Amino acid sequence: MDCTTQPHDDDKFHEECGVIGVWRVPDAAAVTALGLHALQHRGQEATGIVTFDGQRFHSHRGLGLVGDNFGDAKVIASLPGTIAVGHNRYATTGETILRNVQPLYADFEFGGLAVAHNGNLTNAHVLHRALVRRGCLFQSTTDSEVFVHLIAISLYSTVVDRLIDALKQVVGAYSLVALTNNALMGVRDPLGVRPLILGRIAGSEDTAGWVLASETCALDIVGAEFVRDIEPGEIVVIDDQGVRSIKPFGRHVERFCVFEYIYFARPDSVMEGMPVYDARKRIGAELARESGVEADVIVPVPDSGVPAAMGYAQESGIPFELGIIRNHYVGRTFIEPTDHIRNLGVKLKHSANRPVLEGKRVVLVDDSIVRGTTSRKIVEMVRQAGAKEVHMRISSPPTTHSCFYGIDTPERSKLLAAQHNVAEMAELIGADTLAFVSIDGLYRALGKPGRDPAKPHYCDACFTGEYPIARPDQTDNAERQLSLLTES
Ligand code: SF4
Structure with a gap:
């Protein structure tokens, strides 16, 4: 390992x-x-x-x-x-x-x-x-x-x-x-x-x-x-x-926030009548249909990538394997590794399962790419474990916008997908290929015909930039609203 x-x-x-x-x-x-x-x-x-x-x-x-x-x-x-x-x-x-x-x-x-x-x-x-x-x-x-x-x-x-x-x-x-x-x-x-x-x-x-x-x-x-x-x-x-x-x-x-289905909610929860686990598997299957690739093994980035990877594997017929193992005993209080320890390659949370990865063409499935720092490290780790090819598949569309609706997100300039196209992102994270589920594919996986631009069913602003709720704190209207409230 x-x-x-x-x-x-x-x-x-x-x-x-x-x-x-x-x-x-x-x-x-x-x-x-x-x-x-x-x-x-x-x-x-x-x-x-x-x-x-x-x-x-x-x-x-x-x-x-x-x-x-x-x-x-x-x-x-x-x-x-x-x-x-x-x-x-x-x-x-x-x-x-x-x-x-x-x-x-x-x-x-x-x-x-x-x-x-x-x-x-x-x-x-x-x-x-x-x-x-x-x-x-x-x-x-x-x-x-x-x-x-x-x-x-x-x-x-x-x-x-x-x-x-x-x-x-x-x-x-x-x-x-x-x-x-x-x-x-x-x-x-x-x-x-x-x-x-x-x-x-x-x-x-x-x-x-x-x-x-x-x-x-x-x-x-x-x-x-x-x-x-x-x-x-x-x-x-x-x-x-x-x-x-x-x-x-x-x-x-x-x-409803579509990201609840992709990542936030616990997979055993049911949201708006849809089991989250099923939704994630269906998104993975849609991803396989949209962006299939010749490969030997489908590997989830644990834990959140697991259901989507299962869906991808079932749809593609390529075996699902736990090629990355997560250490669940890393608490938030664990000491930050020093550069020396980091350079030794001591890894706290994820480990590559070398026998599963060595000599294989690997499809890595994760739920999202935010800054890209994690993806780059995971791809590097899988390559170091002997993978012949590493193809990254993401069960959300590119995250191009910040969320203002109760989710902690980096500012837009820090979002990898806001700054680079998919080919550039693939190069930056070191993957042979990279693909995201499309916004229409995401909606299809959730039982809709696709995204109706005139009437989207979900909040998907972090993928589309179309914010469904006004943001007075972010706009020039703030002063005007303030005076209205003060007068009322
Ligand atoms: S922008 Fe909308 S879809 Fe994205 S995380 Fe925020 S609430 Fe969810």
Whole structure:
């Protein structure tokens, strides 16, 4: 076995957050912690849970993984109650400080409110400045606190009306869960870019427990059954009367994030009715149809390239082999290798499985190329293990644009596909050939006839540059919006 040089996952787009809320569930904190554990892939920098015991709210938030914070029974015992919200955070701006860790909590005249949020408000900066001018004192630098202040200054009386009032002022891609003294609420943005699902924990209609979560994988671990996706623009209110749905935004064409299928979601989740694992295999099969090549072996870049490589192998009839082995025991705290160690070729996260690769024409399948640094190292590693040819196949179209909708991405100038054509990229990463699935092929794999340019079904802005949600913070309109808000 050969060794790798350093962790490779850094050369990916990163999902920013995972959220969960539970209603009338015994040991709500423990159940929420289990759900957060299942959602760990959506954020590893910090985590938090707020519970309500009928009298008081209880909160624990901390930096690090779910297990680091909630593995201690004493911490869970300090969070009594049967309703809770939880959050996993992936920090993007370098500020993983405790005051930014969610859920955020605030006391209002109507009682307490805890909010956990996934996504990005594209007018957060504008709103933040307007709110500060009005005298709001911000405790954090997260978009989520904008929600809290908008709710605080709303003139409506009920918390649901205040939430609707706040939502009508924000622009962006988000899902959120919120907890009050007497209700759990879930919201998806009007285009449904970020995911949120509803699950039910067995009981009679009157006693059933309810779960809101970013992905269905959080339901399985807590023994809940999937009920449905929260619809784009829908607010779900769960209280002692049951579950009710409010749709204050009218109808919009939905634009679910297509990258959830490609990479972000856990493969055992089901999103918008489609198993993610199947979607990835189908994209791989489409890739094989579009960009087949004579080869001896199909090798996934683990772990995220595995289902697409399986689909590619099945479609092409070329054997699937684990030619790269991932070391799962490399923690984030592992020491950074020194140049000396790196030059020795000590590799932390991936190893080449030489007997599978030596003398072979290899098709490497990965989900995306962001900066290209990972791909170059993987290709080099496979060549060093004796591969005769290395053909790279990517189960997404070229990533040419940054995401402004809650995904951590490098600026556009750092995206390899924004700067180079496919032939140049192949040369830069050292592959004999390189091909990406086409945007139409991606849509076909997801059951659509292709991409309808007049009405795309998904958000695919990082591949097309067509951003479906306005970005006031990025435009010259910011000042104008600011003055409108200040006047209102
Ligand atoms: S720009 Fe890309 S990553 Fe961001 S929401 Fe749209 S499809 Fe998803």
